[in-house]
Amino acid sequence: MEHRYIGKPLLRLEDRALLTGTAQFIDDIKLPGLLEAAFVRSPHPHALIRAVDFSPALALPGVHAVFGYDDLRRVLTSDMIPTDKTGGDRFPATTWPVVVPKDETCFAGEPIAIVVAESRYIAEDAVSLVEIDYEPLPAASDCRQAAAADAPKAHRAAPGNVVTEFSTAYGDVDSAFVAAEHVFSVALKQHRGGAHSIEGRGIVASYNGASGEFTVWSATQAPHKMRNGLMELFGLDEDGVRIIVPDVGGAFGGKNVVYPEDAIVTAAARLLGQPVKWVEDRREHFLAAIQERDQYWDLEIATDGEGRIAGIRGKIIHDQGAYTMLGLHTSHNCSIGIPGPYVVPHYRIDVAVVETNKVGAIPVRGAGYPEANFAMERMLDAVARGLKLDRAVLRQRNLIPAEQMPYEHPMKTREGTPTIYDSGDFPRCQAQALAGADYETFNERRVRAREQGRYLGIGIANMMKVTGRGPFESATVRVGRSGRITAFTGAMAMGQGTGTTLAQICAEHLGVSPEDVTVVTGDTSVTLHGLGGYGSRQTVTAGNSMDQAAREVREKAIKVAAHSLEVAEQDLELADGEVRVRGSDVAMPLSAIAKALSGAKGYSLPKDVTPWLQANVNFRPPDVTYANGCHVVEAEVDIGTGGVKILRYVIVNDSGKLINPLLAEGQIHGGTAHGIGNALFEWMGYDENAQPVVTNFAEYLLPTATEVPRFEVTHLEHESTLNPLGLRGIGEAGTVPAAAAVISAVENALESFGVQICEAPISPKRLVELILQAKQAH
Amino acid sequence: MKPPPFHYHDPQDLDGALDLLARLENAKVLAGGQSLMPMLNMRFALPDHVIDINAIESLAFVRESGSRLEIGAMTRQHDLERSAPLRRLCPLMVEALGQVGHRATRNRGTLGGSLCHLDPAAELPVVAAALDATIQVKSKQGGRSIAMADFPAFYMTPAIEPEELVTAIEFEPWPAGHGHAFIEFARRHGDFAIVAAAAMLELSPEGTISRASVTLGGVGTAPLRCHGIEEQLLGQHGSAALFREAAEANRGIDAMDDVHASTLYRQHLAAELTGRALATAFERAQERVPA
Amino acid sequence: MxxxxxxxxxxxxxxxxxxxxxxxxxxxxxxxxxxxxxxxxxxxxxxxxxxxxxxxxxxxxxxxxxxxxxxxxxxxxxxxLAPDGEASHPLQAAFHERHGLQCGFCTPGFLMTLVEFLEENPEPDEAAVREALSGNLCRCTGYQGIVDAALQASASLRETSGQ
The missing domain is CATH 3.10.20.30 (Beta-grasp domain)
Structure with missing residues (x-):
């Protein structure tokens, strides 16, 4: 069927407000009597809190309150932040996040008290007047050292720093290694930084003393999670807390949990009976917003004589930070994400999740898959080097052949169900990317450059990312009495163009244009249920919900119109906001049908029709979906400075059917740029005492327009069989293979020196060190 | 991240500014604000008084006086980039300016502000050192001149008294035929350099190097003139091998060590960039010398 | 104080x-x-x-x-930017048409930076645009849509001023 809107590169409906400065972000919200907050944060990575004295701060004119543990606890039902404890029954109790530490602070930047004042300026003045008597304790910093039995403990009361150990395995890996012809080992240190949306976190909380209910504006990715957390903390039910999400200035995983600050600001509003606003500044984002951070990987790969993989085994040590804020998502994804699109017959990865005195680590865009991909692709490059095979040929040999699709992977999903790659053609994806990047002729370019003293390299990475995670997402389509169409969803817009995408799907079925559909996201009072924006899931889940809901509304409208107009349903069509008899002027506007279905007098309704011209659908995907892709990068290394310049960046991505190819490409661009940051620039440094040494944008380097190259993107659209729209998710697809592809290119450029790169990010300083070491060794 | 409370003063002329500087304790001078304002916002600087000198128009100028070029401390970096006399007489500074921050910061940032902030990796102090510039300083008691070599006292601190204000720098531009190069390595375009190298070369009619200036930024707390290399080059015929060999001396210099760059890496960059700057300066000198 | x-x-x-x-x-x-x-x-x-x-x-x-x-x-x-409060400035139009924004939080800064840049550089190439934008951070777009928008806006501004 030819679509009118689905699959079309329509321009965004969101843009006008954003381009004219009339959009409303969290810091733009004004309420009568609104006070502003700043936090007293621990300067110590680990310390006992001996005593607090708020009186000098309280004496400052303009300060309304300073609240610490004792004050806040009066209105909270628990010391703890409600969080997903799945699989954590046997974790030490100290690992779960606290609202405010009572007597022991466990990372530098942890909120200890809140100051509420007439302005942020005065609140910050007062913060410096709060006196806290700390007794510093030894801190756990590097996660590998922290895993040792005699290491300083991140929490005094914890049995040790290892939160948990688990294995992800299938087949008989040890036998496979015994039988294999070749074994190669790779030891990696991987680091990913923070989310760093350009807008920080933020919250405006307001308490209605008469009703005992809260209204909370929050720049969150997950409004329902926020509601659920706050209602639990204040002993309320779903009606007691309304979350409204204004325009969100990016999120990338940084706004996907209930943070201590959310609970504290809401409690402050409750205690004061006055609305309170807190907007995170950049330094606070460095100190107290989640990061993905450090891992050590020790891996072995076994192959036959031609490089066919026989098995992979190894170990990951994962830095969890001081608190387990979102289960084991990152570390678990790392452990299952390695094989990706490759055939790996036998497998075992052992994971140790280790606490340190740093802010909690949870997924940032890509969620462990970038690290897993980096590990896999580094191993493949090591095999190619060892066996003197072309890297593309080796990969082609190991990719799951198209004729084996759908492919049941021996790996189990996070839910324990079988992993089934239902669609895609991985060898074709790589072949197309190589062709696009002129891989065949690269050596000529390399030789020519070398004659001029320049060092060129090319890198390849194939990726696979779990997407479309359910178990469901909500969509309600409602036609109002004016004929206006509103679509409500629990999916959350934070810049991706979710409103446009969902409007396209809705409009497709209702004979209107997407501009006629208002998509409402981020309001828990109009959408009771939802899960939110993470894991490349929303278009898959909410998109299919929207698709079905709009179809149901369409059917209902046709049914009512057929009854009213006394014509057969199959003679009717929807167009221009009305249901009309094909090839005639006879029509019934949607507004009239909506009125009829809302009980207006004077309309006759078919007997078996339910009230209201609306439908609510929670599409429940039978399984997760998978996006795949191949990145090929050509880069130049200046061996004098260690500087890296990306010369070409070719991407072939397969996210199944694309609702809006323009926006899909934008997701790939942004995701890939994030991955380039992880490959070459972004480093959240801590010293050996777990004190952050990078706390501003002059030190933490986000890639800019001069570092990010032009992307050459092609889309394959092997549609998923797991959902009616054929979608396979895209939000994180660009990020996953970027670091692997870029660093492979850098290593390839330095091939003649024998440099091997076993870390990400790789800095110019480090490259020069590696070159100098390699020169000395020869 | 909001500035701490302070008393704000905006003197309309130099005397007013000097009067305030003489009178006020714990005062900070606000020039273009591209360094001081972040320090205030982060509350790393906690002055009781801020003396904003942006209204003092007499401090913004580029003036040729005799054989010397004089530049007012409050001349904006972007105005310098466009200054005809500067482009003609001091291409080194123009080349360096293109690597100072970004357009929006150069619109406000000033020459004097950058010199007084004295970030070890900043470009303009390196240029001032390369040119043997003189820093003009005034206070209520009168004025004095400080050689750029003596201007840095210690880390990010100039050798001026609290009641003194930098009003201008002056230097004697090199003759028209000289070659120059300002080459830095920064992680991203517009970032402070990790290491920067400035070179100027003048050639004799015979084609030998008759005058040389080589300066590094980012290696120590202050710009570093490489006098040894300069002397080594005098009287020599320029060649890739000569410059590479001369620059190698910088592999042994004292260099800072911090989380962003090790001593070894800074030394390596110092050698590498010095070689490149000399080669480029020499090439340009050859192009400029009338055949 | x-x-x-x-x-x-x-x-x-x-x-x-x-x-x-x-x-x-x-x-x-x-x-x-x-x-x-x-x-x-x-x-x-x-x-x-x-x-x-x-x-x-x-x-x-x-x-x-x-x-x-x-x-x-x-x-x-x-x-x-646009007198009518609509997104009618050539830069606003180009950002919309070339998908030069996602969350839109950084967008006003990019627009204002480009207003000055295009006034002084009416016919920039891609490298010049990228350099002019290097003091503005965007986490969503990877910059390509922004760069394309700037190039498109420069063309339409030239057309307008040429008339």
């Missing part, structure tokens, strides 16, 4: 005034005193460029300037 001053300035062509503390940032004055919340703060230390406005036509970080320093100056913010 509450010495306050009266300031009077022109913002988007309108005469505005206010009484401000010496330490108040220009960005906060625009946002919270004048209600012009289109100017955004992303880092408050002059790196991200989100708060860029025009001061007497020059792109300026409004987080690195005090409100009192804007006394007597003429400020243009994103709200003043």
């Amino acid at each position: 509450t010495d306050r001053r009266r300031i009077a300035l022109t913002v988007n062509g309108l005469q505005r005034d206010g009484e401000v503390e010496g330490r108040l940032l220009l960005a906060d004055f625009l946002r919270h005193h004048l209600g012009l919340t289109g100017t955004h703060l992303g880092c408050e230390h002059g790196v991200c460029g989100a708060c860029t406005v025009l001061v007497d036509g020059q792109a300026t970080r409004s987080c690195l300037m005090l409100a009192v320093q804007a006394n007597g100056r003429s400020i243009t913010t994103v709200e003043g």
